[in-house]
Amino acid sequence: MVKVVSNLIEERRILELSEYFQKLNSVDIARDMIYLRDEEAVLAFRILPKDMAVEVFSYLDKEMKQNIIQLITDNEIKDITDKLFLDDTVDFIEELPSHIVKKVLKNTTKEKRELINQFLKYDENSAGSxxxxxxxxxxxxxxxxxxxxxxxxxxxxxxxxxxxxxxxxxxxxxxxxxxxxxxxxxxxxxxxxxxxxxxxxxxxxxxxxxxxxxxxxxxxxxxxxxxxxxxxxxxxxVDDIIDIIDQENTEDIQRMAAMHPNEKQYLKTPVTELAKHRVIWLLVLMISATITGSIIKQFDDVLQSVVILAAFIPMLMDTGGNAGSQSSTLIIRGLALGDIKIKDYLKVMWKEFRVSLIVAIILSTVNFFRIYLLEKTDLMITLTVCGSLFFTVIIAKVVGSLLPIIAKKLKFDPAIMASPLITTIVDAFALMIYFSFAKLFLGI
Amino acid sequence: MVKVVSNLIEERRILELSEYFQKLNSVDIARDMIYLRDEEAVLAFRILPKDMAVEVFSYLDKEMKQNIIQLITDNEIKDITDKLFLDDTVDFIEELPSHIVKKVLKNTTKEKRELINQFLKYDENSAGSxxxxxxxxxxxxxxxxxxxxxxxxxxxxxxxxxxxxxxxxxxxxxxxxxxxxxxxxxxxxxxxxxxxxxxxxxxxxxxxxxxxxxxxxxxxxxxxxxxxxxxxxxxxxVDDIIDIIDQENTEDIQRMAAMHPNEKQYLKTPVTELAKHRVIWLLVLMISATITGSIIKQFDDVLQSVVILAAFIPMLMDTGGNAGSQSSTLIIRGLALGDIKIKDYLKVMWKEFRVSLIVAIILSTVNFFRIYLLEKTDLMITLTVCGSLFFTVIIAKVVGSLLPIIAKKLKFDPAIMASPLITTIVDAFALMIYFSFAKLFLGI
Structure with a gap:
């Protein structure tokens, strides 16, 4: 359609353009207008019937709204703000740079201006907003x-x-x-x-x-x-509620991946802002990993005598981390949807314990066959690896399910207790179990 | 028999007709009813005991079903749909023209209707369902x-x-x-x-x-x-749409935590089912971790000579995994909400590359201070660790952002390319970089 509109505008075939628009719906017109050049967009915008123009305007993206506001007359702005629903007006004013806000407010009625100001005062997470x-x-x-x-x-x-x-x-x-x-x-x-x-x-x-x-x-x-x-x-x-449900889900998902939540669309977020939202958590988690490092240092005699033990550390840590984050994810989601309450913590623990038993038995058994029979590893080392795997999975799942509930109880967002944090915690458990078993079975 | 029934009906000898029917089986009655005129068929149908009527009905052909449905009362339809097996109801509804479907569905309970909708030819993920x-x-x-x-x-x-x-x-x-x-x-x-x-x-x-x-x-x-x-x-x-948005989000989140998606509420899902949904992915990921194990084995001479290197493996792996899953999570979410399209892959890569540069510089610098100045680690070892960290973060972010887009292009669900899988892939890169740097810097 962009090409059609572009051509019609270039050849100034206004009537045809007008007829063409009437067959479309405002959302679709808005979506396609984004691809026009600014002057073309303004021309197209002016051809639209007034009511439709306002609707199309409300669906445009931030940049296009600004460009149009800058290119149209005061009277035209007045037409828009008169007809635009108040919540749309407020949303759009919130995104504008101040000199354009001024141009817009100048062209609104006194009553509407007062209302806008009142709305801008509501907390952005409140019903009022x-x-x-x-x-x-x-x-x-x-x-x-x-x-x-x-x-x-x-x-x-x-x-x-x-x-x-x-x-x-x-x-x-x-x-x-x-x-x-x-x-x-x-x-x-x-x-x-x-x-x-x-x-x-x-x-x-x-x-x-x-x-x-x-x-x-x-x-x-x-x-x-x-x-x-x-x-x-x-x-x-309800249409605003749907947007909120999506936003809240996005926030949860971002928090679960150790990021500071951010509402903006990915492609429209500057690189420095993306970096800022990620680096804090990465630093925190990196420094927490010092604990696992010091556990390894503490047991370096064990590693020194049986260096092959190091080869199983990644598998053990990853499996523990994955097992734990499966549990924490389910519980975080259950808490978010209201299916799980804080008072269910005993039920949850008991359920996760039983699930982890089944999963741990299967994983350890498969691992035993793989390491002992296929890779012909020493029996005692095999037992060390499989025994550690067994207990790591159980601890991972029980801890992974409990931490989100504890976070909720302490009024934190349970979503922070997801994969990255669980992984770091489970890593420490996994290594301690692993080296203790190694000492026991290998007599180091 | 047709003649017998026809005569009995014509002479309104209801009792005898009823007795006559009781000697026959439903399939036979159905087969013969097809030859009656519509009004006769309805009368015969009404004389049948209720349970039998439903059975007979299920054996009638398409046209006769339609004719009967059009001639009987709503209450009678309700009796049929209540008693008819669901698959029969669905089969029979599938064949009906839309106005008769409406008449039938109107006379079913809400629960049954939902089931019917779901079981009808419509796929359970379709608008029809x-x-x-x-x-x-x-x-x-x-x-x-x-x-x-x-x-x-x-x-x-x-x-x-x-x-x-x-x-x-x-x-x-x-x-x-x-x-x-x-x-x-x-x-x-x-x-x-x-x-x-x-x-x-x-x-x-x-x-x-x-x-x-x-x-x-x-x-x-x-x-x-x-x-x-x-x-x-x-x-x-729209109320059903809100449920779907929540369900789709739950499914995505579960897939992102390496689980087979499951709509049921956590507390209502049996332990064995929970275990089943989790163990497959854990097994796949555990076995993939063999690769990291074999990388370590391949470099065991390096570890043997400088065992302290093992102490930094968890930190390196975790940070790489976290950095990668931040990127993959954002891209998966962007793809799900339609903010990011497959054709944006170059933009995404370039953005992630710049973000990863900033993040990698900060993390490596902080790490340098921590390891070299605070923990007084050997300079060459410090450089090995920080250099590996730098490149691991960059690779993690670029790979983490690309994989979901590739998955989408190949018609897989991008959500499977989340934290667990990215972690396993990034682990392998991290270890290879780490040991190569160790050989280079430490001259092993």
Whole structure:
């Protein structure tokens, strides 16, 4: 499509371009506009019908938004900010450099500017920061007929009118009513009597992760947000919740790989920022590995007399690390999804102990055949390796399953107790067991 | 027999007919019923004892099943679907035209319907397996007034009536209309003229992960599902999409920790199943570690002369593994979210190379101070360790970022290229570099 649009623009075939756009959807237009040159993009943008232009704008990436804002007139900016939903406006203002923010705010109404400022104050992880104010609020004293008329004439551009939120004269949230129900009811019914008073709502300061988990629990598509006095101030819609679920998952996954979490897209993150997010944890883990080093130094007489023992260290450490991180990963995920609670720690330990027994027996047996029968290694060395493997796997799994629960109990993010940290801890256990067995079996 | 039954039916000698049937077996009854006229067949069907009726039904041919379903009451259908074996239900539903499928599914319990959806020809990862049939379909020729009346009187229990789906007389999907728009329009408008013809839909066989990504892309709360002839057969709602996003994330995380993915909740999964999902990968990785073992054996003269070198192996291996898995994790996640494409591989490599340079310089420098100045290690040994660390980190990051992209290109799940596998691969590089440097610097 990029080529088509480029050509149409170059040849100034505006009418055809306009017709062409009308067959597409805003998301797709936005996605393709990113590939146009700036002037082309502005021209294309101006050809779009106004409502569509605003929608397309909201789907553009940060750079393209900035470029367009810089190239269009104040009046055009005003059109955009007037029509853009408040939550989209706030998101977009947050990303802009200050001189462009100024240009945008200059062209917004006073009321909207105040709202934007208020929104910018909410903590970025709070319900307040993701809510929108384009909701449909009806008075509890309205009849169905009045309500439908109100919707028809007053609320044509509210973001979410699939659910009506019903308030009293002090703006306190009293009930909800799906739009569908409103249509099905008798014209003269008063909302107060037909609304659902069993409201699932949240506060502006609530953690957005908690909000997301309520969305999952109740299978809802939007949730009202109230202030401390239970006054309705906004709603959160499910499309924003999906973004949050993805973000939280990305953060967890990044933490589990020993990185400082970062929301930005990989290809758009500068090299120095990527390096910064990674090096701290690598340093911490590298220095913790001093412990394993000193264990080896302590047993250097053992290694000196049977140098072949060194050959099995990587296998032992890797298998222990992998066994441990399997367990910690499952528990971290279970805690994140709410399937596992802190109080389940005994159940978890007992389960992991039994799993580790099975796994340890299989791994040690296979290893025995491989080392003793295939590689013709000395029997005592074989027993040292297999015995160590057996106990390392068991310790790895039990420790690996417990650490995330302990982290949660201590109010840390369990995700930090993943593969890298478990590996370092398990390494130390593995080496101590290994050298102790070596001394025992080989009589060093 | 056909004649006997026909006569008995015509003369309404119900009791005798019932006795007659009891002497026969279901297969025979079914075989003969095919020759009855439809009304006769239904009457005969109703005379059968319930359990037998279900059995007979399962042996009927496609046309007769359809005819009976169309002529019997909802309650009778419910009796059949309740008692019919699931695979029979699925087989029979597979053959039915869409409007009869709807009638059948309407009369099954939610649990059974989910099973049916899953077992139907639809692959369990397909859009078909997650769709629901409680949607609101309106004819394109209806006026707004007719549509609202239809909703009011016919569709009080549809799952999702926030969006109306508009079909033609062949049930082909023609457009959509948010319920809100319906209310706002003029009563006499014909749906055809006011509906949104720009439909975002999916096919029953589409991968559910693709469907989820379309939900994210277009910020929608429900999506129509059509068959190959563009006939509307179901809808997918956003609450199911959220579950899928969580499931897919869990699967990815489990694969990244070298486990066979498993949807079941941890505490509800039997120990043997947990062990089974883990042991295969542990075995594969354990046996791959043979390579590192043989590298050490190959260089045992180096270790024999400077046994202290063994003390730095865990640190070197762990840091390399961590550095590599940071990169692979970011790339795996980027590929999963669609932020990174296969064609970006050069950009990714170049970025990782620069990040790894920064990280490698910092880690080697810190390590130099720690080993040489604090632990007073021999300078040549220090240089061996720090030099190896430097190159290990660079190789780890570049390899770690490339492998997931290669996996994707080869149509594997990139998630398998995570920490455990990267660790095993990087271990081998690390040891080879380490011992080569040792030979070089220490002149062994």
């Amino acid at each position: 993701i809510m929108t104010i384009e909701f449909l609020d009806l008075k509890e004293s309205m009849t169905v007929k009045e309500a439908i008329n109100y919707i028809r004439y007053e609320c044509s551009k509210k973001e979410d009118v699939d659910t009506c939120f019903i308030i009293d004269k002090n703006r306190k949230l009293k009930g909800t009513l799906p739009l569908k129900q409103l249509i099905l009811k008798n014209e003269d019914d008063v909302l107060e009597n037909i609304m659902d008073k069993n409201i699932i709502s949240t506060k502006t300061i609530e953690d957005r992760e908690m909000v997301a988990s309520d969305f999952k629990k109740y299978d809802i598509t939007c949730m009202p947000v109230v202030d401390f006095e239970n006054r309705l101030v906004g709603i959160i819609t | 997650i769709m629901t049939i409680e949607f609101l379909d309106l004819k394109e020729s209806m006026t707004v007034k007719e549509a609202i009346n239809y909703i009011r009187y016919e569709c009080s229990k549809k799952e999702d009536v926030d969006t109306c789906f508009i079909i033609d007389k062949n049930r082909k999907l023609k457009g959509t209309l948010p319920l809100k728009q319906l209310i706002l329009k003029n009563e006499d408008d014909v749906l055809e003229n006011i509906m949104d013809k720009n439909i975002i839909s999916t096919k029953t066989i589409e991968d559910r992960e693709m469907v989820a990504s379309d939900f994210k892309k277009y910020d929608i709360t429900c999506m129509p599902v059509v068959d190959f002839e563009n006939r509307l057969v179901g809808i997918i709602t």
